[in-house]
Amino acid sequence: MADIKQFHSQLIRLGLSTDNDAMGRLIKFCSVSETGDLYYALKVFEQMPHPDPFVYNTLIRGFSRAPQLAHHSALLYIQMLQQEQPLLQPNKFTFPPLVKSCCCSCCGEIGDAHVEFGRQVHAHVVKFGFCEDVFTQNSLIDMYVGWGLLVEGRRVFDEMPERDVVSWTSLVNGYSRRGLVDEAFEVFEAASERGSVGWNAMVAGFVRSGRLREAFALLERMWAEEKKLDKYAAASMLAACAGLGALEQGELIVDYLKKSGIELDGKLSTAVIDMYCKCGSVDKALEFFAGLSRRALSSWNCMIGGLAMHGQGEAAVNLFREMEREKIAPDNITLVNVLSACAHAGLVEEGKHYFHYMKEVHGVEHTMEHFGCMVDLLGRSGRLSEARKLIDEMPMSPDVGVLGALFGACKIHKEIELGEQIGRRVIELEPQNSGRYILLANLYASVGRWDDAAEVRKLMNDRGVKKAPGCSIIELDGAVSEFIAGGRTHPQSKEIYAKVDEMLECIRSEGYVPDKDTVLHDIEEDDRENPLYYHSEKLAIAFGLLKTTPGAMIRISKNLRVCKDCHQVSKLISKVYDREIIMRDRNRFHHFKKGECSCGDYW
DNA sequence: TTAGGGTTAG
Structure with a gap:
């Protein structure tokens, strides 16, 4: 901008401060260039006695590109129509940016007033004869569909003579x-x-x-x-x-x-x-x-979140510290990821520290998500009363996510009383979420309350809530194969099932005992025989063992959380078959290697 | 002159 200001003063010295051509170029640079300055453009404009349509259009375009300032476009348009001496008319370069500015609301909310103004602009498009201008019409389509007025967007599209x-x-x-x-x-x-x-x-x-x-x-x-x-x-x-x-x-x-x-x-x-x-x-x-x-802030956030997902809590915290050393200001997402990293890795004290630190040092306010992470962190590690206390002290009322985190912790620690209370509440808050019913039924089952477990399952069935079937995906040679629990649609399913049987036989000698307690009440329940043995991840692992060379890594991605039995089986397979298995479940990764899992069985 | 992409707990 420094060069531009110098250029501007030269133009003034040359007596061109009221010249539309010269000032138009200056305004164009200030409004459209990345390094420009819209308010400077506006100041120049205010000095001009008779700005022409080019000048107006350029400013309208400049402001339409800044969502916070888009209302200036409308004001300029009105000013242009009101100008006397000479009377001005909009041209085909006026409407595309003006229409665009109607779509940008300043606060993310689209009010009736915005839509009403947009319709008036549309009327002006018709009045001034730009119904055949492709650019203008395209802008109108975008405006209407942006508001969700798809029928109107479609009408504009259908009536265009050329597209x-x-x-x-x-x-x-x-x-x-x-x-x-x-x-x-x-x-x-x-x-x-x-x-x-x-x-x-x-x-x-x-x-x-x-x-x-x-x-x-x-x-x-x-x-x-x-x-x-x-x-x-x-x-x-x-x-x-x-x-x-x-x-x-x-x-x-x-x-x-x-x-x-x-x-x-x-x-x-x-x-x-x-x-x-x-x-x-x-x-x-x-x-x-x-x-x-x-590195953009989102890249840092994503990397910290990625480490968190893989259970590398310390590495995630270290990366956060490196970010601080590089003087990059974290945002609320950064801190959600740092806290989630602590939760997944069981870093309780670190998590508590950063929860306070984020506000005190970085001025990042606590949001629902941060409370959710903390409840997860505390609950998972068995500090259920501390988690409850935190919920009671929250400045906002907890949402279903926060309560769900506490509920999950109750399941892990078999906290039947609290779990029952929170579980019922969570189910009523999200009656269509099948996972909640299953978790509560399994919680009852884990303490032998079979009747209650059956009652919850009946409630779920009566409400017509269906559990998404367990589904695992494995990618081999760029092709993605999908396995559904108990499914036999795969062309090689016979071989795959035989491989599963062989796998299970092999690991029995290493001490595998099926987790029978949950067989009938497991989240992967299926009507077929031995449902537990043919969970989708077991099928996918069998397929991976059949199709890859010895020693190659097996990568599996699953739509639900991996169950306890499959987790145990995967650990043993990694040892017996000497394979690394990387399994992604609904919320984190498990790296199985030599009989151990990266999650340390803490998930 | 008009249209598009990223990171968020359980």
């Missing part, structure tokens, strides 16, 4: 962002033009809705059609890989990024770190993180 790739993409994006992924996909397939933004909108939609296989299928289609991934599509694809635990595909994307020279900005780097962590390769995440020349 371009942005029109199609905006519509796809509108459906996709509202979770109407099927509708989005229909438009996507029908589109006469598809650009990388459209591919990305579609993949991101699938990822957001948890439809990872479909996201993945699109990635394969993109490779097949030799479509180039740009940094946005790559980030979405990495998120799909992270969700599925598809390390090989994720690495293909990272290789592609390196080869194509796409700039690794903060968001993309974070997506890479997240992919490595969630695919079980925390070492590669660390290596990648170490190689970054600039």
Whole structure:
């Protein structure tokens, strides 16, 4: 800006301070450039006796790009219409940014007033004759779908005399962002033009809705059609890989990024770190993180969270300290991850320390999530009364997450009375969450209260709540295979089941005793015989043993939490077959090696 | 001139 101010003073000396052409260029730089200064642009503008539409448009565009200041765009537009001498009319460059500014609400909330103003702007588009301008119409589509007014967005789209790739993409994006992924996909397939933004909108939609296989299928289609991934599509694809635990595909994307020279900005780097962590390769995440020349806050957060997920609590705390040494201010997410790292690794004193420290030293306020972590930390380690005390002292009333953490702790420590009380409360708060019923039923079962256990299961059935079937995924040679507990749909299921039997026979000599207590009341319960023996993770491990060379690591990703019996079996298999097994469950990783697990049986 | 990506406890 210093150069610009000097340039400005030169223009003034030359007597050009009221010249639209000269001042227009100056304003353009101040409003549109990354290093510009919108308020300076506004000051220059205020000195101009007769600004022209170019000047107005440029300022409107500048303000429309700053969500907090977008209301200035509307004010400028009104001012432009009110100007006399000379009378001004908006042109086709006026509306796209003006419409955009209608979409940006200053506080994240869209009020009726915003929508009303947007409709008035739409009326002006019609009045001034820009119904055939593709840019303006595209902006209107985006405005309506951004508010969730999909029918109106669709109407604009349908009435356009000509459409371009942005029109199609905006519509796809509108459906996709509202979770109407099927509708989005229909438009996507029908589109006469598809650009990388459209591919990305579609993949991101699938990822957001948890439809990872479909996201993945699109990635394969993109490779097949030799479509180039740009940094946005790559980030979405990495998120799909992270969700599925598809390390090989994720690495293909990272290789592609390196080869194509796409700039690794903060968001993309974070997506890479997240992919490595969630695919079980925390070492590669660390290596990648170490190689970054600039690290965004989200990258630090993601790396600390990744270490937490893998039970490397001390490493996570050390990384947090390194962050402090580099004078990077942590945010609430950083601290959620630090506390969760302490909880997963049983670092009780450290957790307590950072809980106070975050507020005192960094001024980060305690949120619900921080209390949730602390209740988990205290409860898991058996300090149930301390956890209760913390809940009682919370400044806000605890949400179902915080109570759920206490409930989980009751299950671990067989705190039947408190568990029953909290469990019932949590079930009523989230009556559709099957996991809560199962946990309470198992808590009753663990102390031999079979009738109560059956009553909870009946309650769940009566309410029509279904448990998601246990499902494990294993990626071999880039292909993802899926196993459902007790399922026999796999073409090689005969061999796989035989392998499971062989596995279990082998580990019996190492002292394996099936965890029979929970057989009938286990979260993986299935109608078939010996349900416990054919849990999805056992099937996936058997498949891994069949398909990989001796000594190769086996990576499995599971949709639910791993049960006690499968945990025990995995430990023994890692010893008997001399294999490392990395298993991701619903909330953390287990590294099985030589008969031990990285979680230290603390999960 | 218009459309897109990341990190959050249980």
